[in-house]
Amino acid sequence: MDFKHAVQNSFADIIQEYQFSVIKVNEDEIMLLHPNYALTIWKSREGIDIYYLFLNRLEKVKITNFLFSRYEKNLLANILPANNLADKISNGLLIHSRGLRKYFPELLTGKTKWIGSFKNNHFYNEPRVISKDEMTAYQSGIQNEI
Structure with missing residues (x-):
């Protein structure tokens, strides 16, 4: 499975609408x-x-479980059971692309009001410094924008 291609396919509408640049960080991260x-x-x-990466602080926070806690069961419509890891990854990409679009449009636009709800949620975790790979990907993404 080409992970970058899978992300681009699943998030195509979001990437276009919110003008994201898609950068391969490494084999396992986009x-x-x-x-x-x-x-x-x-x-x-x-x-x-x-x-979620805070670019002004170069820190990141895992938001997977917080996102899932806000999604409704109707996001699982037409999701086939995962029989292997590739199916599980494809299903996760599809669920999150649907969920972000429907339940977190303000997050996608760059607004940060949702962070208050996140901090008060039991899935909150402290931000940590981004990895060297993420820093390199971010810097190359910025260079490509210039």
């Missing part, structure tokens, strides 16, 4: 770079995780 923030989508043996 960055959706917006002028005000970035989302990274990371694949693992369990599926995918989504991180």
Whole structure:
């Protein structure tokens, strides 16, 4: 599975509407770079995780479980059971692309009002410094914008 291609396909409408640059961080992580923030989508043996990157502080926070806690069950319509990891990743990408679009349009535009709800949620976790790979991807993304 070409992970970057899978992310681009699943998030195509979001990428176009919110003018994200798509950057491959490494084999397991794709960055959706917006002028005000970035989302990274990371694949693992369990599926995918989504991180929100605060570009002004160069920190990231895992928001996967917080996002899932706000999604409604109707997002699972037409999702086939996952029989393998590739299916699980594809399902996760589809669910998150639907969920972000429907339940978090303000996040996608770069507004930060949602962070208050996140901080008061039991899935809140402290931000941590972005990785060297993420820093390199971010810097290359900025260079390509110039």
